[in-house]
Amino acid sequence: MNLRGIVAVSGRPGLFKLVGQNKAGYILESLDAQKVKVVANIANSKLSSLEDITVYGNDEDLKLVDVLANIAAYTAEVPDAKADTAKLKAFFNEVAPDHDGDKVYASDIKKIVTWFHIIKELPLFNEEAPAVGEAAEGLKVEDKAAEKKTKTVAKAANVKAPGKTAQPPKKATTVSKKGV
Incomplete structure (x- = not known):
């Protein structure tokens, strides 16, 4: 299950796909049929990636991705x-038997079930999540390209035109008007 780029926004119902980022905030597209694009302000909104969300467990926390996979494999109707x-x-006890019943509220269960119903029809639900190494390699390639571009720009700034000598920059002078 590939949930990379799928986020929940505090104060907004539903799930969103992270499309991009600008000065004002994150550009999000809703996952419902309307495909509304919104900008979530960086200062006011809190985004939570579904990939990073965990559910309280008795011994250790359960990843939401694993809980959603258990719900997908559930044989009876969700x-x-x-x-x-x-x-x-009772349903959540079957799909996540190790969850902490005291800390996981009914509202949390309702939210997880709602999220499942939103994403179960999406193609990313059946995709494999990219490996951490692949994501890191992609970043390394982008970083190397950016580094090479920076070096090229730096070299271009230091190159002198043929036949011309470099002149020192002119000193700035200030003029004051007296008696005006």
């Missing part, structure tokens, strides 16, 4: 997020 709280808790 309940709706508006179902009875007892039914949702």
Whole structure:
């Protein structure tokens, strides 16, 4: 399951795909049928990547990716997020038996079920997540290209035109008007 670039935004319902970034914030596209693009302000909004979210566990925290994979492999019908709280808790006990029942609230379970219903039809749900090494290699290649470009620009700034000598920059002078 490839959840890279899928985020939840504090104060906004649903899930969003991270499209880009500008001065004002992050450019997001909603994953619903309307495909609305919004800008989430960096100062006011908190973005949480689904890849990084964990669920409280008894011994150790459970990754949301693993919980969603268990829900996808669940043989019976996945309940709706508006179902009875007892039914949702019983369902969550089956798909995430090691979760901490005291710390994981019914609202958290409803949110996870809602997210599952949003992303289950998307093609990225069946894709394999890129390996950490592949992502790091991609960054290294981009970093090397940027470094090479920086060196080229630096060399171009130091090159003298043929037949001309470098002149020192002129000193700035200040003129003051007295008696005006």
